[in-house]
Amino acid sequence: MVTVRALRSKAGNEPITMLTAYDASTAHIVDDVGIDIILVGDSMGNTELGYESTLPVTVEEMQSRTGAVARATDDALVVADMPFLSFGVDEASSIEHCGRMLKEANADAVKLESGPHTVELTEQLVQLGIPVMAHLGLTPQRVKQLGYSRQGTDRDAAREILELAEAHADAGAFSLVLEHVPANVAKQVTEAIDIPTIGIGAGPDCDGQVLVVDDVIGMSDRVPPFATQFGDVKSEMEKAVGAYKEAVEDGEFPAKEHSHVEDDLDELY
Numbered sequence: 001m002v003t004v005r006a007l008r009s010k011a012g013n014e015p016i017t018m019l020t021a022y023d024a025s026t027a028h029i030v031d032d033v034g035i036d037i038i039l040v041g042d043s044m045g046n047t048e049l050g051y052e053s054t055l056p057v058t059v060e061e062m063q064s065r066t067g068a069v070a071r072a073t074d075d076a077l078v079v080a081d082m083p084f085l086s087f088g089v090d091e092a093s094s095i096e097h098c099g100r101m102l103k104e105a106n107a108d109a110v111k112l113e114s115g116p117h118t119v120e121l122t123e124q125l126v127q128l129g130i131p132v133m134a135h136l137g138l139t140p141q142r143v144k145q146l147g148y149s150r151q152g153t154d155r156d157a158a159r160e161i162l163e164l165a166e167a168h169a170d171a172g173a174f175s176l177v178l179e180h181v182p183a184n185v186a187k188q189v190t191e192a193i194d195i196p197t198i199g200i201g202a203g204p205d206c207d208g209q210v211l212v213v214d215d216v217i218g219m220s221d222r223v224p225p226f227a228t229q230f231g232d233v234k235s236e237m238e239k240a241v242g243a244y245k246e247a248v249e250d251g252e253f254p255a256k257e258h259s260h261v262e263d264d265l266d267e268l269y
C-alpha cells in the first residue's frame, strides 16, 4: 500500500511513478503494474468528457470517477484533482468539496492547482486530515490567462514558483506537481523543499514523473511535446471494432458456438 508517508521515504532513492486514470478498468491495470500514484485528473474533461478544457469539470463528475478508480485500486495512492472553482471561492465549500473526495469517493488525497490563494487552504485541509498535493507551473485551470505555455521562464517567474513551492511545503502539502517549467528550475525546487516533486514537462530531476494515461497508451489525438507515447491502444481498438463490424455485416458473428437452442421451442405457434 502506497501512503503519503511511504512516498516521502521513496523520494530521492527511487523515482516515484504517477499516471492518471479516470475509470475502473484503466485504474485496475495501472495499479496492477505497480504505479505509485493514480491521479484522477481533471484532464478527464479533455480525455474522457469531450470538453475543450478542464474548466467545465464538476465536483460530481470528479467524485464519480474518483469512486470508480478507488474501487479498482488496491495499492496505489489515489489522488482526486479538485475541479475549477471547487476550491478557493470560500473556505467552507472548499473544505466540503475536498472532504467529499475522501469521505464519499474514498480518495487518499486531493490535488489543488496552487497559487498564493491556496497556502492557507492547504494548511487547513492538512489540519483536518486531508492530504494535499500542490501543483505549480502551468496550471491548466488558468488557461484563459496563461494559455498552455511554459511557465517560470524568466527569473522573477521562476523565483515565484520556488517561493510558492516552499510556502506549500511549509503549509503541509505532501507532494508537489511541477508542470511545464524549465528543468533547471524544477531541479532547484526539488532541492529546496523536502517533499517529493512530481514533474510533467519539468525535466529529469524531479523525484517522480506524471503523464496523462491517454498519451502514454496512445489514445490521444495529439500528444504534448513533453510526453511520449509508449503504446498504440487506439489502433488496436480500431482493429477490434472494425473486425467486429465486418463480422456482423458478413454474417460471421454470432456463430453457432455463440448461440444456444432450447429443445421444444421451435414451434411457438
Ligand code: KIV
Pocket (backbone or CB within 6 Å): 020, 039, 040, 041, 042, 043, 044, 081, 177, 179, 200, 210, 211, 212
Ligand atoms: O489533470 C491532470 O491530468 C493533471 C496532471 C497532468 C498533473 O493535473
Ligand code: NA
Pocket (backbone or CB within 6 Å): 041, 042, 043, 054, 081
Ligand atoms: Na489537472
